[in-house]
Amino acid sequence: MADIESILKEERVFLPPSQFASAARIKSLDEYARLYERAAREPEGFWAEVAKELHWFSPWTQVLDWNPPWAKWFVGAKTNLAYNCLDRHLGTPRKNKAALIWEGEPGDRRTVTYQQLHREVCRFANVLSRLGIRPGDRVMIYMPLIPEIAVAMLACARVGATHSVVFGGFSAEALRDRTNDAGAKLVITADGGYRRGKVVPLKANVDQAVKDTPTVENVIVVKRTGESIAWVPGRDHYWHEVIEAASDKHDAVPLDSEHPLFILYTSGTTGKPKGIVHTTGGYMVGTYLSTKWVFDIKEEDTFWCTADVGWVTGHSYVVYGPLSNGATTMMYEGAPDHPEPDRFWRLIDAYDVSIFYTAPTAIRSFIRWGEQWPMKHDLTSLRLLGTVGEPINPEAWMWYHKVLGGGRCPIVDTWWQTETGAIMVSPLPGATPTKPGSCTRPLPGVVADVVAKDGRSLGPNEGGYLVIKKPWPSMLRTIHGDPDRYVKQYFSEIPGVYFAGDGARRDADGYFWVMGRVDDVINVAGHRLGTMEIESAIVSHPKVAEAAVVGRPDELKGQGIVAFVTLKKGNDPRPELQDMLREHVAKEIGALARPDEIRFTEALPKTRSGKIMRRLLKEIASTGAAKGDTTTLEDMSVLLRLSTSSEEE
Ligand code: ATP
Ligand code: MG
Numbered sequence: 001m002a003d004i005e006s007i008l009k010e011e012r013v014f015l016p017p018s019q020f021a022s023a024a025r026i027k028s029l030d031e032y033a034r035l036y037e038r039a040a041r042e043p044e045g046f047w048a049e050v051a052k053e054l055h056w057f058s059p060w061t062q063v064l065d066w067n068p069p070w071a072k073w074f075v076g077a078k079t080n081l082a083y084n085c086l087d088r089h090l091g092t093p094r095k096n097k098a099a100l101i102w103e104g105e106p107g108d109r110r111t112v113t114y115q116q117l118h119r120e121v122c123r124f125a126n127v128l129s130r131l132g133i134r135p136g137d138r139v140m141i142y143m144p145l146i147p148e149i150a151v152a153m154l155a156c157a158r159v160g161a162t163h164s165v166v167f168g169g170f171s172a173e174a175l176r177d178r179t180n181d182a183g184a185k186l187v188i189t190a191d192g193g194y195r196r197g198k199v200v201p202l203k204a205n206v207d208q209a210v211k212d213t214p215t216v217e218n219v220i221v222v223k224r225t226g227e228s229i230a231w232v233p234g235r236d237h238y239w240h241e242v243i244e245a246a247s248d249k250h251d252a253v254p255l256d257s258e259h260p261l262f263i264l265y266t267s268g269t270t271g272k273p274k275g276i277v278h279t280t281g282g283y284m285v286g287t288y289l290s291t292k293w294v295f296d297i298k299e300e301d302t303f304w305c306t307a308d309v310g311w312v313t314g315h316s317y318v319v320y321g322p323l324s325n326g327a328t329t330m331m332y333e334g335a336p337d338h339p340e341p342d343r344f345w346r347l348i349d350a351y352d353v354s355i356f357y358t359a360p361t362a363i364r365s366f367i368r369w370g371e372q373w374p375m376k377h378d379l380t381s382l383r384l385l386g387t388v389g390e391p392i393n394p395e396a397w398m399w400y401h402k403v404l405g406g407g408r409c410p411i412v413d414t415w416w417q418t419e420t421g422a423i424m425v426s427p428l429p430g431a432t433p434t435k436p437g438s439c440t441r442p443l444p445g446v447v448a449d450v451v452a453k454d455g456r457s458l459g460p461n462e463g464g465y466l467v468i469k470k471p472w473p474s475m476l477r478t479i480h481g482d483p484d485r486y487v488k489q490y491f492s493e494i495p496g497v498y499f500a501g502d503g504a505r506r507d508a509d510g511y512f513w514v515m516g517r518v519d520d521v522i523n524v525a526g527h528r529l530g531t532m533e534i535e536s537a538i539v540s541h542p543k544v545a546e547a548a549v550v551g552r553p554d555e556l557k558g559q560g561i562v563a564f565v566t567l568k569k570g571n572d573p574r575p576e577l578q579d580m581l582r583e584h585v586a587k588e589i590g591a592l593a594r595p596d597e598i599r600f601t602e603a604l605p606k607t608r609s610g611k612i613m614r615r616l617l618k619e620i621a622s623t624g625a626a627k628g629d630t631t632t633l634e635d636m637s638v639l640l641r642l643s644t645s646s647e648e649e
Contacts, residue, residue, distance in 0.1 A: 003452050004463030004503045004515055007589040008533035010394050014401070014434045016410050020383070024296045024430020032431040032444070039444040046445055047073070047473055051285045054084050054324065057254035060281075064471065069491035069498070071471040073282035074257040081261060081284045082125075082158035083252035085323035086118040094299075094326045101302065101351055102147050105194035105334025112147055114326070117154075120147075120243070122250035124155035127242045131186060131218050135160030135253060138184040138263070140216075142166045142175055142202060144193025145333045148222045148239060149309050150319050152188045153262075157280075160255045161186075164263040164275075167310025168193050168200060169608050172208035174631055179213045181275055181480065182263055186218050188239075192225035196335045203229040257281030263480045264312055266418045267609040268632030270501060270519055274489065275480035276312075276418045284324060286422035286474025290443065291321030294412050294426050295355050295384060302381075304330040305357040306344070311609045312418040313388055317357060321422070336362065342373040349377040356404070357386035357414075361546075361610035363396050368545035368568050371403045379404060384429055386412040390611055391514045393536040397436035415439040415466075415514055419490065419500050421474030424448060425512050437536060438511045446472055450506045455495045458506075463515055463530060466504040467497040503530050520614045522551035523558045527592055531614060534595070537588040538563055541581055543571045548604050549595065550618040560596035562621040564604055564642070573600035597621075603638045610634075617642070 021027050026035065039046035044063035051060075051074060060077035089095065100112040112120070133139060139161045143149040149165070156163040164182045166175050179187065189206045192199040203221055207230050210216045221229070222239040258279045265273035291297055295317075303322050307313035322329035330351060336344045344366075348356060366374070385405050392400075392413055401411055410429035416422060425448055427433075427440040434440060442448040447470040450458050458464045468475075475498070479486045493499050503515040515530025522529050531549050538547035546566040551559035565581065567573060578598040586594040605613045605626075616626040616639060625643045633639065 003458075003465065004505070004518075004521055004528050004530050006461050006463050006505045006513070006515070006533065007529065007593060008437070008536060010435060010437050012394070012436055014410070016430050016433065017408060020410060021430040024428075026293060026428045026431045029431050029433070032428055032441075035444040036442075040447065043445060043470060047285060050289050051281070054284060054288060055079065055088050060257065066471050068496070069487060071282075071475055071477065072258050073285070073473045077257040077281055078254035079257060079281050079284065080158060080252040080255055081280055081320060081324070082121060082154040084284060084288075085154060085320060086114060086121060087252060089114045089326045090118060092326070097299075097326070098328045099323060100147055100150060100329055100331060102331045103333065103347060104146065105197070105338060110147055117151070119248040120151045121154040121158060122248045123243050123246040124151050125158040125250045126246040127220070128155055128159050128161060128186070130246070133159060133161045133186060135255065135259065137161050137186075138182040139163050140166060140175070140179050140182065140184045140187045142168060142187060142189045142206060143222065144168050144190055144200070144202065144224060145308055145331055146190065146193070146222065146224060147331070148190070150331075153309070153315075153319055157261060158250065158252050160253045160259055162260045162262055165310050165315070167308055167608055168202055169195070172205040175205060176209035176212055178265060178275070179209060179216060183215045184213070185215055186220065187216055188220045190222040190224040191229045192227050194225070194334055196338045199225050199227055201227070207232075255280050258477070260477075262315065264315065264418055267311070267607045267611055268629060269607050269611045269613060270517055270615060272629045273632060274485070276476045277478045277480050278421050278474070279477050282473030282475070283421050284320070286472065287316045287321040288324040290423040291317065291325050291327070293428055293443065294414060294423050295357070295386065296429050297322070297325050297327045297355070299326070301354045302328050302330055302351055303355045303357075304332075304348070304353045306332070306336075306362065307357075307359070307609075312421070316422055336365070337369070340373070341369040342376055345374045345377040345379060348379055348382065352381035354381055355384045355386070356382055357388065359389035359610045360387055360392040360396055361390060361606060361612070363387065363392070363400050364539075364546045367396060367399050368566065370569060374403055379406065382406075382409050384412065385409045386414055388414045388416070389609065391516065391532040392437060393532070393539040394436035395536070395540045401436075410434065413439045415512065417500055419476040420468070420472070421476065424468065424472075435511060438507070438513045440511050442512070448512065449497075450504050450512070451494060451497070453494065455497065460508040461505050463503060463505040463528075465494055465499055465518060466502045466512070466514065467494055467499045469497050517614070520550065520618075522549065522561055524551075524561065524592060525557045529593060533589060534561065534563070534585065534593045537585045537593065538565060538581060538595075540588060541584045543567055543577065544581070546604060548612045548614055548617055550614050550621050552596075552618075552621040554596070561593065562597045562599065562617075563595040564599050564601050564617055566601055566604060601638075601642060603635065605638050605642070606634045607632045608634050
């Protein structure tokens with residue numbers, strides 16, 4: 001018996017275009033299957049071979065030390081991730097290639113070559129050392145999306161300081177709590193950053209935060225906006241002043257493979273964020289290989305991952321994955337709708353971006369704004385599209401495929417988590433036929449399964465728990481300061497495997513379909529339904545842009561379904577539409593899933609990383625107000641509007 005029932009039927013299949021496949025690294029499903037089988041048969045040999053493509057100052061004595069649930073990879077080896085992202089390329093024709101292409105929100109532009117980036121990182125590494133930062137010290141990074149954020153991260157990695165990036169949109173309190181949790185000695189920030197034409201007062205937030213962070217000794221400030229800021233002499237230092245005085249010669253510190261590289265907090269979709277610890281060698285190997293295979297990255301590509309570096313996606317696929325591959329990575333500081341909703345398309349056109357990686361939440365916004373915006377620009381430079389962050393509804397996938405990809409670009413729907421460090425389940429674009437809404441199959445080296453609560457593997461189309469059964473190099477090592485919670489959170493609920501909260505099914509072709517968070521499963525008259533399938537049915541209505549469904553206590557059925565729905569621009573939230581949508585769902589996937597109530601809303605509560613926070617909607621649907629952790633909520637007013645409207649009813 002399945003733990004979650006599946007009702008969605010999606011039959012469309014898209015083959016990799018033959019031209020794409022013939023030029024790709026992995027060219028066919030057979031080739032994928034051979035690699036997968038090899039990695040499954042001999043995982044340590046497989047990963048060691050990948051690791052050997054990178055630079056190690058001294059070799060490992062053991063590939064994996066697995067003392068469940070504690071993993072060590074490339075035991076005893078010494079390496080440096082910044083060396084692998086920079087120095088490794090300097091003796092090659094990549095030396096004068098663009099490492100980073102950047103545009104600020106006001107339209108200012110910078111291109112930084114590998115050699116230039118190397119020099120900046122070396123200088124900043126010398127600055128860190130001069131300020132007394134030693135291997136293992138923690139450094140907070142609270143910056144706008146400017147090239148200096150990559151320099152700061154790479155310089156930390158170079159000297160062995162453990163960085164913790166806090167998204168620049170977070171409050172002073174969030175920065176304070178994370179700084180204290182990490183026990184950081186240094187904060188790197190800017191005088192401000194641009195967002196929708198306004199200046200975000202980063203330095204003022206830092207001033208506020210470090211009033212209550214006894215471990216912080218110094219603050220380094222990039223001059224980005226030139227706004228006037230408060231200054232504490234002795235503690236505060238301007239980036240341009242300290243870096244000017246520093247030498248551009250620096251030897252990367254050989255670090256133990258298990259040296260902690262960073263602490264990063266999860267998005268907070270299901271509760272209070274967890275401080276995830278990643279280490280050096282394994283994370284490097286995982287992000288390197290996944291970038292190479294999933295994005296089929298080539299020398300001539302311009303790769304744009306739109307995530308903020310404050311999220312794991314930005315760590316792995318703006319900075320470390322692309323640079324360890326010697327690729328050109330693109331960064332844009334601001335909002336997608338500034339000054340108009342075509343900023344992203346303008347950028348793709350202007351820089352001939354070839355690979356574009358974004359989130360379903362962004363795609364649903366693009367759909368809502370209308371296709372006239374992408375239509376105004378030449379997007380033919382694109383050859384590959386990707387998504388991450390949430391399940392993508394099949395209709396959003398189709399829009400992405402047709403409107404942005406012009407029907408010619410494969411889409412890689414990549415399932416992974418802060419905890420996994422790198423992509424785990426995803427198509428390989430030259431090999432894997434895709435199905436809208438499915439992240440398809442696990443990468444070679446990843447042993448994923450769908451199981452029941454007791455750990456039993458489930459059969460085709462039976463919904464259950466998405467688990468990983470074998471350790472992988474880029475896995476989290478612990479929760480910072482709370483090893484017991486690490487064991488409890490990830491390795492206790494289902495015997496013997498890693499489980500981090502997602503429900504899924506696998507179809508007859510072995511394709512994974514993420515059905516949403518298991519915490520969000522709705523129980524209707526004894527049927528356990530995932531949120532993704534009902535939401536996808538609602539979103540398949542031509543007037544709908546986005547939907548979130550939650551359960552509400554119901555005396556008869558156990559739970560009733562409440563759907564929060566955002567319409568595409570130009571559609572009125574008329575009451576008749578509520579009935580039409582309820583019937584639409586019944587027709588698409590069955591009467592069982594027919595929502596009891598449809599509520600129209602201009603916006604859904606989301607995390608800053610763009611994920612729908614159903615736990616808050618659930619509270620609103622049953623009690624009229626949300627009481628859970630809202631520290632990572634994007635816009636408090638959305639919640640307030642939803643709560644008041646329910647009180648008026
Ligand atoms: P928290 O753990 O604090 O609740 P979070 O899980 O949202 O927050 P992240 O690590 O940023 O934090 O997100 C990982 C989650 O995002 C996955 O567990 C999954 O639910 C969702 N996700 C990511 N990519 C995909 C995808 N391609 N398809 C479906 N779901 C995805
Ligand atoms: Mg999570």
